[in-house]
Every structure is written in C-alpha cells, then in structure tokens.
Amino acid sequence: MYPFERFTHSAKRTLTLAQEEAERSHHSYIGTEHLLLGLLRLDSGRAHDALASLGVGIASVRQAIATVLGRDEHIIIQQIIPTSRVKRVIEIAFEEARRAGSDEVDDGHLLLALVLEGEGIAAHVLLDLGVDREKVVAALGSPKPRLPSIDAQRYRDVMSAFPSGVVVLTAFGEDGRPRGLTASGFSAVSLDPPLALVCVDKTSNTLPSVQHSWGFTANILATGREDIARRMATKLTDKFDGLKWDRPEREIGGPILRHDVAAYAVCALRDTIEAGDHWILIGLVTAGGRFEGVKPMIFQDRSYS
Numbered sequence: 001m002y003p004f005e006r007f008t009h010s011a012k013r014t015l016t017l018a019q020e021e022a023e024r025s026h027h028s029y030i031g032t033e034h035l036l037l038g039l040l041r042l043d044s045g046r047a048h049d050a051l052a053s054l055g056v057g058i059a060s061v062r063q064a065i066a067t068v069l070g071r072d073e074h075i076i077i078q079q080i081i082p083t084s085r086v087k088r089v090i091e092i093a094f095e096e097a098r099r100a101g102s103d104e105v106d107d108g109h110l111l112l113a114l115v116l117e118g119e120g121i122a123a124h125v126l127l128d129l130g131v132d133r134e135k136v137v138a139a140l141g142s143p144k145p146r147l148p149s150i151d152a153q154r155y156r157d158v159m160s161a162f163p164s165g166v167v168v169l170t171a172f173g174e175d176g177r178p179r180g181l182t183a184s185g186f187s188a189v190s191l192d193p194p195l196a197l198v199c200v201d202k203t204s205n206t207l208p209s210v211q212h213s214w215g216f217t218a219n220i221l222a223t224g225r226e227d228i229a230r231r232m233a234t235k236l237t238d239k240f241d242g243l244k245w246d247r248p249e250r251e252i253g254g255p256i257l258r259h260d261v262a263a264y265a266v267c268a269l270r271d272t273i274e275a276g277d278h279w280i281l282i283g284l285v286t287a288g289g290r291f292e293g294v295k296p297m298i299f300q301d302r303s304y305s
Helices: 009-024 032-040 046-053 058-071 080-099 107-117 121-128 133-140 152-160 207-213 226-232
Strands: 167-172 178-183 186-190 195-201 215-221 261-275 278-290 298-300
Touching (some): 032 058, 032 080, 032 107, 046 107, 046 133, 107 133, 167 195, 167 207, 167 226, 178 195, 178 226, 195 215, 195 261, 215 278
Antiparallel strands (some): 167 178, 167 215, 215 261, 261 278
C-alpha cells in the first residue's frame, strides 16, 4: 500500500482522471496510457507545462494509443500486467521524489516515472510522437528545492499579529440538524463571478455537512459575540442550543445567525483545494446581507475585540 496522502493535489487528480479514462475505454484496468491521458487533462502543473512545451496534445496521444494497440500485439497488456506496471511507475515516482529531496509526489514525478519505466504503452506513445526520456527530463527541468519552514509556534505568533474578522461557517447535516465552526480564514476572491473562500481544518466535524449540502453560510460575527465564537470553535454537539437562526431562502447554505452578525454570505460550494492540514472551500455567493450600524468582531493576538 502506497502512502497516497503524500501525493500532491495534482498527482491525486491525475489518478482520478486516469480511472475515468480507463472507464471511458471500457477497460478493467488502469494502464500507463491512462496515466498519460490523466496528465494531459490537468489544467496546470509541471507535467502539463512540460508536455505542452514538447507539443504533446491529448488528441494526438489518443490516436497514437489506438495505433500502438492495433499495431503491435506484443505491447498489448492484459489485465494483471498494467496493474503491476503502474505500480512500478508509482514506485519510481516515489524514488524520484526522494531523490529530489521532496516529501511529496507531484504530477511531474509521475510523468518522469512513465518515461523512466520505459516499457509501458505511454512510453511507446511518447516515442512515436518524437518525445524520448531526455526530452522529458529537460522539459520538466529541476524540481523546486525543498525549503525549510518556520516552526508551528513561531508561525502562530507571527499570524496572531494580523487582525481578522471572525466567521461562523454553518451548514446542515444529513440529519437536517445545523452544524457550525469558527473560522478566521475568510476572504473575498472574485467580483465576477462573486466568489469567497474560507479555510477549514481537515478534522472539522462540520466539513461532512458542507460536502453533503454542497454549500455553506459565512456568518460574520458582530462585536460582543465572543461566547458564540468560542462555542463554535469546540466539537460540542449542542452548539446551536439557545441560538436564534433562520434558514436560507434556497436549499443551499446553512443557518443564518441574523441576530448575532454584522453580515452574512450564503455560498454554493464551487471548489475545494487541499492546502496542508486545511481545505480551502471556494463558494459562489448566492445571497447575503449586511446590517447597518453593527460592527464586526475582530480577532487579534488570540483575543476578541
């Protein structure tokens, strides 16, 4: 079993797309050709940039795969072989990541592993397109150096100096009950379309509710609501007892704490991005409101003001 938690978001995305390609081809296995197609379907990344610079496009690869499979029966791989070959590609990707001093495997390591393994359909297809190992290595370039990071306590000290608003993120669970958490990582992203983001710890009990309802409400707390901020920062199951809240007009979003906020934004979940020990949730703002004269609460130096 490989530690897939050490795959970057783009590498995990590649594996998901490779599975889609296998299903699209009605294959009962995932082969190196599917991995290559998965890499080509990425919107960005080292592999995306390298393949683009080499003039390798998904249409030409699909055609070349059909040609290779139809031309040389010795290259056609039965069910068990591509599984073993892809496992070997993943092993090589981990080896290359370690060699580069990285704790994570990215899409560039997967592309490099495909050509280093050399015997899979993907490698044959790239050769047919005039792309050999040396060209791939050159196109990928040197991986980014592994940089030292600040220790956790020093990081907290630095970030605590930055004042921020306090948001209670809410959603409804599968049982229809309200869920909520306190977050300070909330920001506007785009005006057209209106997008906002919030950062949520991966261990949050509210995350499954956001994913279930495909939306959330960002309640920007009013000053003097420290008790609500602290309550929502816990993992208690009765956080909403005694609180007054309204349902959004649509099914999207979570409870609106109308009596305790300076403003609120109801969001439909647009995208999720993995970032360290948090998820970045990007939402399309579908409704919202601001209460004039109500000041928002500020969090700084680990205290509310």
